[in-house]
Amino acid sequence: MEEKEAIILQNINKCFGSFTAVKDLSFSVPQSICFGLLGPNGAGKTTTMKMIYGVSKRDYGKTEKMSVFGFDPQKDSLAIKFFSGVVPQENNLDEELNVEENLKVFARFYGIPKKEATKRIAELLNFMELSEKQHSRIQELSGGMKRRLVIARALLNNPKLLILDEPTTGLDPQVRHLIWEKLRNLKRQGMTILLTTHYMDEAFQICDRIIIMNRGEKILEGNPHALVNANIEPFVLEINSMVSFQKIKANIPAITRVDESADVIRIYSREQLTLETLTKKLKPGEYYLRQSNLEDLFLKTTGSTLNALQ
């Protein structure tokens, strides 16, 4: 029955001392999709990932359960890691070895025979567009190249499950698009992908399904586009200063929703016209009218407690 689900988490908790990192988290990931964990720093995304590949231990509980392709990470982390590829948040490459040697040494950890490894390494360097860096030292690589190499390393064993912790954080737009393209490609080949991100566009670009986490708890779950449609007003007017906001404050209709929690003031509305009317009193450059996106949803869901405190 569980065959269809790649990953199942049921009532998972994790505390570090008095700090609760993950609280009663449940979700399941069907096979061959890209599943995203979204949330601000400290939301519990990385801890959740680490519990899934057995590098962090979940708290004991009566109803808790975790299964990764039928294996419990607490008991069979080696089996899970054998058919998974892991891209940790930090590029922990072996700086004492060059690009190719990093992959060769890692291939041995999977027990891949030498001949097969050589072939696979050439393929992966080509796939990740690193072929000309084959003999480079790790220190000579740019941030984007290091990231691509870590992804290549995670693909050595041709994994069923690819786990990526913030795959594109801190990278330039070209590299991010390249990585997304590669991940979509892998997904088409049937690989199950689990990733964490705090980039909304990343989730929009590659995730079939996401959960939004805040302070260790799941807040929302669903398809990113569907979540936006169902939970947030389709249009948003961004005002970049308080001075500009004061000019229109009196005219804002009650049917709109104003969010002042971020640096920019955001006015959400179901009607584009309502927002256009408001812009008449503003100069170009003082405002930006656009369609709402996942970031707005994110702000609405995770920022809500912040607003309550203010």
Place this chain on the structure above:
Amino acid sequence: MHSSNNRLYPSTFNRIYSVWFRHFRVYTKNLISNGLPPFLEPLVFLAGIGLGMNRYIDQMAGIPYITFLATGLPITAAMFTSAFELTYGTFIRLEFDRVYDGMLAAPLNVKDMMLGEILWAGTKGLFFSFAVTIVVAAFGFIPLPWSLFTPVIGFLTGIMFASFSLLITTFVKNINHFNFYFTGFLSPMFFFSGVVFPIENLPPALRIIAEFFPLTHVVRPTRALCLGDYSPVLFLDFLFIVVFTLFSVWPAIYRIERRLIK
């Protein structure tokens, strides 16, 4: 349960070997700068201390002083190299380079990584004691052929000091703290474990302390091997090596696991 029999992932032996291979690969990358000094160091030592002192001290414990020294030096070389590997080396991989975090993404557990390191340190102990043995043998300072088996004890020395050094490392939060271990423990041991003079000459109280030093229990069998002078005490030496190693490695792995898997 899901062992190599089911072919779910590589066997324990292969996992430990693959970690050993990582260290071997890193070490042999710079073969000249890593491989030559072990041969040069004994030359310097013998020239500086041995030849100089030899003019004043003819005999030590009934053998030429230079022979006395030459039968202890391969072992201290093994001790220092394995201690360095599992202190500074391990700490850097643990805290600075984060090599272990990377390796934990592969189908390896903490035990595999640590046993692989200790095995590698044993290999280095073997190689370093081999280098010293070859040099002193070339000068005719040690009797042949049995002395050529010294590297076997060098291997055990490497394993034992690697295990103990790993245990020390699990308590260290700041890399500079290793200074205490080296100057406070390893260096005194160098002088009071029968390498430069026989421990039989020590005052009774120090004599007893010397018997608690692990180095004593690898130097004595080495000299016995080289000189062909065996006694039943050697059995206790080997027992000490085994017990000391096990009592070091077991808590060390437990503690490092708690540091890596939270």
